[in-house]
Every structure is written in structure tokens, then in C-alpha cells.
Amino acid sequence: xxxxxxxxxxxxxxxxxxxLARRPVAEPAPAIPGVPERWRRQEALxxxxxxxxxxxxxxxxxxxxxxxIDSGTYPLxxxxxxxxxxxxxxxxxxxxxxxxHPYQPEATVQGSLEITWRxxxxxxxxxxxxxxxxxxxxxxxxxxxxxxxxxAYFRDRGELGRRTEVLLPDTAHGTNPASASMAGFAxxxxxxxxxxxxxxxxxxxxxxxxxCFMLTNPNTAGLFESEIVEIAExxxxxxxxxxxxxxxxxxxxxxxxxGRMGFDVAHLxxxxxxxxxxxxxxxxxxxxxxxxxxxxxxxxxxxxKTGRRFRLDYDRPKSIGKLKTxxxxxxxxxxxxxxxxxxxxxxxxxxxxxxxxxxxxxGARLGRRLPRPFRPLVKHECVLSGTPLRERGVRTLDLxxxxxxxxxxxxxxxxxxxxxxxLMLELPETESKRELDEFAAAxxxxxxxxxxxxxxxxISCAVGRIDEVRAARxxxxxxxxxxxxxxxxxxx
Ligand SMILES: *Cc1c(COP(=O)(O)O)cnc(C)c1O
Numbered sequence: 001x002x003x004x005x006x007x008x009x010x011x012x013x014x015x016x017x018x019x020l021a022r023r024p025v026a027e028p029a030p031a032i033p034g035v036p037e038r039w040r041r042q043e044a045l046x047x048x049x050x051x052x053x054x055x056x057x058x059x060x061x062x063x064x065x066x067x068x069i070d071s072g073t074y075p076l077x078x079x080x081x082x083x084x085x086x087x088x089x090x091x092x093x094x095x096x097x098x099x100x101h102p103y104q105p106e107a108t109v110q111g112s113l114e115i116t117w118r119x120x121x122x123x124x125x126x127x128x129x130x131x132x133x134x135x136x137x138x139x140x141x142x143x144x145x146x147x148x149x150x151x152a153y154f155r156d157r158g159e160l161g162r163r164t165e166v167l168l169p170d171t172a173h174g175t176n177p178a179s180a181s182m183a184g185f186a187x188x189x190x191x192x193x194x195x196x197x198x199x200x201x202x203x204x205x206x207x208x209x210x211x212c213f214m215l216t217n218p219n220t221a222g223l224f225e226s227e228i229v230e231i232a233e234x235x236x237x238x239x240x241x242x243x244x245x246x247x248x249x250x251x252x253x254x255x256x257x258x259g260r261m262g263f264d265v266a267h268l269x270x271x272x273x274x275x276x277x278x279x280x281x282x283x284x285x286x287x288x289x290x291x292x293x294x295x296x297x298x299x300x301x302x303x304x305k306t307g308r309r310f311r312l313d314y315d316r317p318k319s320i321g322k323l324k325t326x327x328x329x330x331x332x333x334x335x336x337x338x339x340x341x342x343x344x345x346x347x348x349x350x351x352x353x354x355x356x357x358x359x360x361x362x363g364a365r366l367g368r369r370l371p372r373p374f375r376p377l378v379k380h381e382c383v384l385s386g387t388p389l390r391e392r393g394v395r396t397l398d399l400x401x402x403x404x405x406x407x408x409x410x411x412x413x414x415x416x417x418x419x420x421x422x423l424m425l426e427l428p429e430t431e432s433k434r435e436l437d438e439f440a441a442a443x444x445x446x447x448x449x450x451x452x453x454x455x456x457x458x459i460s461c462a463v464g465r466i467d468e469v470r471a472a473r474x475x476x477x478x479x480x481x482x483x484x485x486x487x488x489x490x491x492x
Contacts, residue, residue: 018052065462067409068279073431073439075362077381077412077424078173078220080250080272080355081279087342088275088335097334102326106311112330113310117303119337126348127246127266128259129289133298134328136286139247140175141323142267143214145288147183148320149265149297150212150241156318163211163240169197171220171416176245185211192418195221195374195383199230206238216245217261218252220416220424222359222378232262241265241294246287249273250428251356251380254349258289265290274336275430285332299323354429355380358436362425365440369447373419381426385419389447394454396421399446401465402457406442 029041050058067074074081092098100112120132136142147166154160166180170189177187190201196219206213213235217225225231235242244258244266250273258266270285271278278284290298300319301312312327343351356379363372363382370384386396400410400423412424427436446454458464 067404069277072408073427073435074409075411075425075427075439076409077222077383077426078247078415079278079412080247080269080380080426080428081409082250082272082275082428083430084275084277084335085339085342088338091338092331092334098331100330102330110310113303113312115334115337116327116330117305117310119333119340120303122337122340123268123287123289126249126253126257127244127268127289128257129263129266129291130259131290131292131295131298133288133290133302134285134333135299135323136267136288137324137329138271138284138286139245139267139269140179140286141284142269142286142288143175143179143243143245144182145286145299145320145323146243146265146267146290146294147179147185147212149288149290149294150243151183151185152297152318152320153241153294154211159208159239162208165207165209166212166214167202167205167210167240168214169219170418171195172214173216173220173245173247176214180212180214192219192221195219195223195416195418196225197227197231199227199234202231203234206234206240208239210235210238210240212241212243214243214245215263216248217258218248218379218381220248220381221374221383221419222251222363222381222424222426223374224251224379228261236262246289247272248380251352253352254345255352259291263291265294270332270336275339276332276335283329283332285329285336301327303327351429352380355426358427358429358431359425361433362427362436362440365436366425366443369444370423373422380428381424383416383419384423384425386413386421386423389421389454392451394451396423398451398454398457399423399443402446402449402454403442404458405460406446408439408442 031037031040069081069083096111097115100109106113116134120134123132124130136145151160154163164186165188166177166185167188167190168176168180170191172189177189180187188205190197190205192198193201197215202213213231215225215231217228219225232242241264242262244261244263246258246266246268249268253273266289268274268287268289270276270287276285288298296316296318297320298316300314300316300322302316304311304313340348359378359380359382360376363376363378363384366384367376370386370388373383373385386399389395389399396413400413403410411426414422415424416422427439456465
């Protein structure tokens with residue numbers, strides 16, 4: 001026997017190492033008594049014949065075709081795409097948090113209820129609004145719930161027939177008017193002046209038909225509505241409710257809060273401000289925080305503490321009812337609670353200070369290249385306009401696509417809608433000055449590129465420029481096997 005002769009044993013006919021395919025898993029189904037024969041699978045299932053490494057590479061490659069907060073900077077204005085600390089992941093994945101069943105008896109989930117209760121108390125302090133529910137699954141869900149609460153309140157007062165309007169500024173996020181209509185109100189837009197609410201216009205629009213005014217502060221132009229006290233007074237003088245869209249809370253954490261500003265009810269997005277995973281459609285975690293007036297209408301169940309025990313309380317006769325199975329997206333609540341404990345009160349103030357510094361630094365640097373439509377001092381995000389690109393026959397959209405070739409995510413574009421060719425930048429506190437400089441340099445390189453390259457971008461991504469109209473009008477939402485000669489994409 002010579003050294004290495006054992007190699008002769010290997011044969012191509014043998015399955016490769018880690019072969020998943022040739023397992024006897026695909027037999028025709030056995031007969032089941034009482035089930036008609038024609039329902040029985042007659043042929044073996046056609047499993048794909050692939051080895052484990054091939055499958056792993058396929059899914060790894062798919063994951064790399066996407067962009068996430070762990071792949072690079074993500075300046076998506078209004079979305080507060082901050083780093084999600086792995087510490088929160090470790091905590092949320094512990095069995096006590098990850099393996100509980102939503103309908104376990106209360107006595108066996110005291111720890112989960114305590115986390116919920118403690119997080120609610122912390123958020124009450126942060127918002128300055130005393131009653132909190134973690135039930136909504138996202139910000140928009142919270143908006144909708146709050147407007148149902150406003151509806152129930154006016155129904156109780158016998159004013160619902162009359163109070164049919166919800167006012168909102170023209171800078172409002174699209175979910176605000178959508179939630180208002182879904183809750184049965186007529187949304188009505190107020191125009192802004194220099195990016196902020198025009199107080200006299202608001203006063204002109206307020207009447208005994210107004211149910212609610214929805215506002216975010218700082219607003220989507222990144223500007224603090226400094227007339228907020230007068231705004232709250234005017235809204236309340238008209239007998240209406242003031243709603244706080246809390247998506248921009250990152251700018252004011254520990255500095256001020258919606259309760260102090262005079263808001264009656266608010267939503268927060270744990271998946272924005274409190275560093276829980278965000279994007280790709282969820283799961284998100286909205287939060288409802290309410291002042292005394294609307295608190296009786298909060299969804300049930302509420303988590304209450306009696307002595308040292310925690311329980312779910314359904315006995316709230318004025319409640320709008322239950323919004324979601326179980327009690328919100330608990331895994332995200334655990335992550336947010338871990339995040340709050342890790343930072344503490346002073347840490348939260350540092351977060352907002354740093355987020356504001358970042359936005360102003362980015363605004364000042366890129367403001368040398370692109371016009372800034374509003375006053376330069378902003379809170380957590382800044383808005384620029386891509387109108388000068390038009391001279392070279394390109395648009396903000398082309399710039400956004402070109403940035404993808406730089407390996408960064410594009411900013412929010414064409415929102416807020418009151419700015420022509422708008423770009424909205426937000427790199428939150430988790431990004432260092434070095435990251436800000438690298439991002440700004442990427443924007444500058446993109447601006448200096450040729451119109452041809454800008455219009456052709458992206459060229460380095462898994463997917464090139466898509467037909468956005470077709471993607472919206474004729475989306476392909478389920479997998480179809482398009483291999484073979486007639487690989488045509490069907491459009492409905
Ligand atoms: C993100 C956002 C919302 C909606 O929140 P979702 O959690 O995405 O439903 C509402 N208003 C503003 C200003 C936002 O940025």
C-alpha cells in the first residue's frame with residue numbers, strides 16, 4: 001500500500017459531503033383514514049437537490065444584497081436609523097424574554113409584566129404624559145389608536161357629529177392624514193411658513209369642527225416649533241385635542257417633552273428613538289402616551305401593579321378596546337428597556353445633544369454645496385434641496401441612487417414635500433464625526449460626478465435602477481418560477 005492510496009476510495013457518484021438532497025424525505029404521502037384518496041399526494045415532492053454549503057451560500061448572498069444598519073451609515077431622515085446595540089439583542093434572546101407565550105397564566109409571566117410596567121413608567125417620565133400603553137405595533141398604529149381615543153372622547157361629550165376635522169401641517173408625515181381618514185375624520189392641511197406652523201393660519205382653520213391637531217416637534221424639516229405653547233393654547237381654546245407625532249423624539253430626549261409642550265396624546269416609535277430593529281416592514285413597536293383627559297380611552301389590557309403583583313386589567317369601560325393580539329411586540333419592548341437602562345437619564349440627554357450636533361454639522365458641511373431652504377439651526381435632521389442639479393439635467397433621485405454606489409444608504413428624498421427636490425439627512429448619535437465626514441465626502445464625490453454616471457447609478461448594487469412607477473402599480477408580491485423559455489413577468 002502506498003501513501004495516499006486511500007484517495008482512490010472517493011467517487012463522483014457518491015453524494016458530496018454535507019449533501020442535504022438525497023434523503024428519503026419525499027415519499028408519497030401515506031393514506032390517512034377518513035381522508036379521501038384524491039387528496040393524497042401521489043408523487044414524491046420535488047425538493048431542490050442541493051448541498052448544505054450551496055444553501056448557506058445562497059442565503060448569505062441574499063442577506064448581503066440588502067443594506068442594513070449593520071452594513072453602513074443610514075442617513076434616512078425622519079427614520080432615526082440608529083445602531084441597535086448587540087447588548088439589547090443578548091437580553092431579548094434570553095429564554096425568559098424570548099420563550100414566554102403571550103397567553104401564559106399571569107402568575108408565570110410576572111417578570112415580563114414587570115418589564116412592560118417598568119418600561120411604561122419610564123416612557124411616561126420621558127414623555128411627560130402619565131399613562132402609557134405599549135400595544136400598538138408601529139407609529140402609524142399608535143396614531144390610528146390615538147385618533148380612535150379622540151373619537152371616543154368626543155362621542156362621550158356628544159360632540160362627535162360636529163367635530164369631523166383633523167388638522168395637520170403640510171410637513172406632516174403621510175401616515176398622519178392616512179390615520180385621520182382611517183379613524184373616520186376629514187384631514188385638512190395647514191400651510192407652513194419657513195418650515196414651521198403658521199400660527200395665524202392655524203387659528204383661522206380651528207373651529208368647533210376641529211377634533212384634533214396633529215403635530216411633530218421638532219417637525220419634519222428638523223425645526224423646533226418655537227410657538228408650541230401658543231399652538232397648544234389655540235387648539236385647546238377651540239375645544240380640540242393636540243396630538244404629538246413622536247417620531248422625532250430623538251431630538252429632545254431629556255431636554256423637553258410633549259407633556260410640557262401641552263400635548264394631550266402622543267405616539268413614540270421604539271424602533272426609531274430607542275434603538276430597536278427597524279425596517280423591512282417590522283415588527284415595530286409604537287407606544288401610546290396619554291394625558292389625563294384621554295387616558296380612560298387607552299386600549300385594553302393595561303398592565304397594573306397591585307402590591308407586588310402585576311396583572312393585565314381589562315376592566316376599563318371607556319377603552320377603545322384591544323388593538324393587537326397579546327400585548328404589543330414584547331421582544332422590542334425588552335430591547336428598548338435594556339437600551340434605557342444602559343443609558344440612564346443623563347445618557348438620554350447626551351443622545352439628543354449629540355444627535356442635534358450631528359445634524360447641524362452635516363447641514364453646515366453639505367450646505368456649502370446645496371441650498372438649505374430653512375433657517376440653518378436644526379434639531380436632529382436637516383433638509384437640503386437638490387434644485388441646482390437641474391442645470392446639469394439631473395435630479396435629487398439620481399444623487400440618491402449614486403450614493404448607493406458609495407456603499408452608503410441614500411437619505412430620504414422628496415420629503416418633506418414642501419421643499420423642491422428635497423433631501424432629508426439624519427445621522428443619529430451613534431455615528432461618529434469620522435462617519436459623518438465619510439458620508440459627506442461620499443455626497444461630495446457624487447455631486448462632482450458626471451450627469452451620465454449620476455443618471456446610470458446604481459451600477460454596483462444587486463439591483464440597478466428600477467421602474468418605480470411599475471414597481472408601485474404592478475408589484476410582484478409572490479414568488480413565481482420564471483425559469484424557462486417563457487420567462488415573462490406577468491402584470492396584473
Ligand atoms: C416614521 C414616522 C411615522 C410612522 O411611524 P411607523 O412606525 O413607520 O408607522 C410617523 N411620523 C413620522 C414623522 C415618522 O417619521
